[in-house]
Amino acid sequence: LGPPRNPARVPEMSxxxxxxxxxxxxxxxxxxxxxxxxxxxxxxxLVALGFPPVTAxxxxxxxxxxxxxxxxxxxxxxxxxxxxxxxxxIPASIVGAGIGAFLxxxxxxxxxxxxxxxxxxxxxxxxxxxxxxxxxxxxxAEALGRSAEHVSPARMAALVLGTFAVGxxxxxxxxxxxxxxxxxxxxxxxxxxxxxxxAKNLLATLVNVVAAVSYTLVAFDRISWPVAGLxxxxxxxGGWLGSRYGRRLSPAALRAVIVVVGLIGLYRLLNx
Numbered sequence: 157l158g159p160p161r162n163p164a165r166v167p168e169m170s171x172x173x174x175x176x177x178x179x180x181x182x183x184x185x186x187x188x189x190x191x192x193x194x195x196x197x198x199x200x201x202l203v204a205l206g207f208p209p210v211t212a213x214x215x216x217x218x219x220x221x222x223x224x225x226x227x228x229x230x231x232x233x234x235x236x237x238x239x240x241x242x243x244x245x246i247p248a249s250i251v252g253a254g255i256g257a258f259l260x261x262x263x264x265x266x267x268x269x270x271x272x273x274x275x276x277x278x279x280x281x282x283x284x285x286x287x288x289x290x291x292x293x294x295x296x297a298e299a300l301g302r303s304a305e306h307v308s309p310a311r312m313a314a315l316v317l318g319t320f321a322v323g324x325x326x327x328x329x330x331x332x333x334x335x336x337x338x339x340x341x342x343x344x345x346x347x348x349x350x351x352x353x354x355a356k357n358l359l360a361t362l363v364n365v366v367a368a369v370s371y372t373l374v375a376f377d378r379i380s381w382p383v384a385g386l387x388x389x390x391x392x393x394g395g396w397l398g399s400r401y402g403r404r405l406s407p408a409a410l411r412a413v414i415v416v417v418g419l420i421g422l423y424r425l426l427n428x
Contacts, residue, residue, distance in 0.1 A: 169382065173205055174382075174386055176201065176205070177198075177201065177202070177205070177383055177386045177387060177390070178386045178387070178389060178390040179390060180197050180198045180201040180387070180390065181198060181219060181220075181223070181386060181387035181388070181389065181390020181391040181394060182390040182391065182393050182394035182397070183197045183198075183390075183394060184197045184198045184220060184223065184387070184390070184391055184394060185220070185222075185223025185224075185226065185227065185390060185391030185392065185393065185394025185395035185396075185397075185398060186223075186394035186395065186397050186398030187394075187398065188220065188223055188224065188227055188334060188357070188360070188391070188394075188395065188398070189223070189226075189227030189230060189231070189357060189394075189395045189398030189399045190353070190398050191283075191334065191335065191353075192332060192333065192334015192335045192336075192337070192338065192356060192360065193279060193282070193283050193331055193332040193334060193335055194220065194223070194334075194391075194394075195216060195220065195279075195329075195330045195331035195332075196276070196279060196280065196283065196331050196332070196415075198216045198219070198220065198387055199212055199213065199216050199276075199331060200276075200420055200422070202215065202216060202383065204420060207380060207383070209272050210260070210378065211378055211379065211380055213260065213272075213329065213330070214260075214367075214371040214375060214378060214379050215379050215380045215381075215383040215384045215387070216330070216383075216384075216387060217330055217364050217367045217368050217371065218364075218368040218371065218372070218379060218384040218387075218388070219383065219384040219385070219386070219387025219388040219390075219391060220330065220364055220387060220388075220391050221361065221364045221365055221368050221388070222388040222389070222391050222392040222395070223388075223390075223391025223392055223394050223395035224357065224360060224361030224364055224365075224391075224395065225361060225392070225395070226391075226392050226393075226394075226395030226396040226399070227357045227361070227395035227396070227398055227399050228354070228357040228358050228361050228395075229396075229399070230395065230396060230398070230399020230400055231350075231353065231354035231357050231399050232354075233354075234348075234350050234351045234353070234354035235351075235354045235355065235358065237351075238351065238354070238355055241312070241315070241345075241355075242355060242358070242359075244312065244315075244316050245315065245316060245319045245355070245359060246358075246359065246362060248316045248317075248319040248320040248323060249319055249320070249322075249323040249326075249359045249362050249363050249366075250323070250362055250363075250366055251320065251323065252319070252320040252321065252322065252323020252324040252325075252326070252327060252363070253323045253324070253326055253327035253362070253363040253364075253365075253366035253367055254327065254366055254370065255323075255324050255327060256323065256324040256325060256326060256327020256328035256329075256363075256367065257327040257328070257366060257367045257370035257371065258327075258370070259324075259327075259328050260327070260328050260329075260367075260371075261370065261371070261374050261375060271329075272329065273422055273426055275328075275329045275331065276331065276422050277422065278332070279329075279331040279332035279335075280332075280415055280419070280422075282332045282335045282336065282339075283332060283335065283415060284415065285335075287408075292342055292343070311344050311345075314344055315340065315341065315344045315345065318340035318344070319337070319340065319359065322336045322337050322340060322359075322363075323359075323363050326360060326363035326364070326367070327363055327366060327367045327370075330360075330363070330364060330367070333360055333363060334356045334357075334360050337352075337355075337356040337359055337360065338352050338353065338356050341355065341356070357399075
């Protein structure tokens with residue numbers, strides 16, 4: 157990844173910047189528990205504040221683990237009855253996340269800087285397409301009218317492969333992995349969207365845990381721990397708020413915020 161830098165910038169972070177990062181963490185935690193793609197709030201915020209893209213990704217992934225835990229806990233009731241399927245999806249997510257984290261840590265930083273804008277555009281497109289993906293998932297669940305326990309071997313294999321691929325993506329760049337997971341599950345499972353959202357929260361959290369552990373072990377000095385701590389504190393609160401109250405909010409409004417901030421981050425990336 158080239159010569160190490162000091163990413164922390166602790167002396168340069170003002171009180172206003174710290175508050176902005178913590179609030180971005182709250183928003184990301186809440187959005188992740190609802191629709192996914194909360195990284196499109198925190199990642200562009202960190203880039204806009206001057207953090208290198210790789211440092212922003214690693215610090216963000218570590219910080220968002222806390223929000224994933226609180227969001228998953230808030231959706232624990234919807235996880236009941238899904239464990240026969242999740243016992244296959246969980247290993248696929250973990251292995252995929254390990255591969256994605258390996259790619260991030262071993263590809264040259266300039267390669268990552270070139271790829272991130274493409275991934276960010278893809279993630280923003282997925283955010284905009286989110287309502288159609290979820291509507292399709294609802295129609296499929298209603299049309300099939302069957303329990304998720306009855307999944308054919310072929311569909312289970314496709315589901316595990318899709319979960320593995322999303323895990324690789326999430327281990328490399330976490331943005332919109334939740335929407336990707338809901339899209340994969342919605343296309344293959346006769347399942348309620350809220351229950352898929354609960355499974356998405358669990359799987360995405362595991363991906364972030366694997367990525368966070370990998371980054372900590374291999375690139376400890378390239379992580380901004382103050383930033384990770386601020387995002388963790390904010391996302392912990394946001395994940396709880398999102399799972400408890402977020403269903404009352406307009407998904408369209410949330411997506412509008414994500415797209416606006418994502419475009420700002422994309423502009424910043426393309427003009428560094």
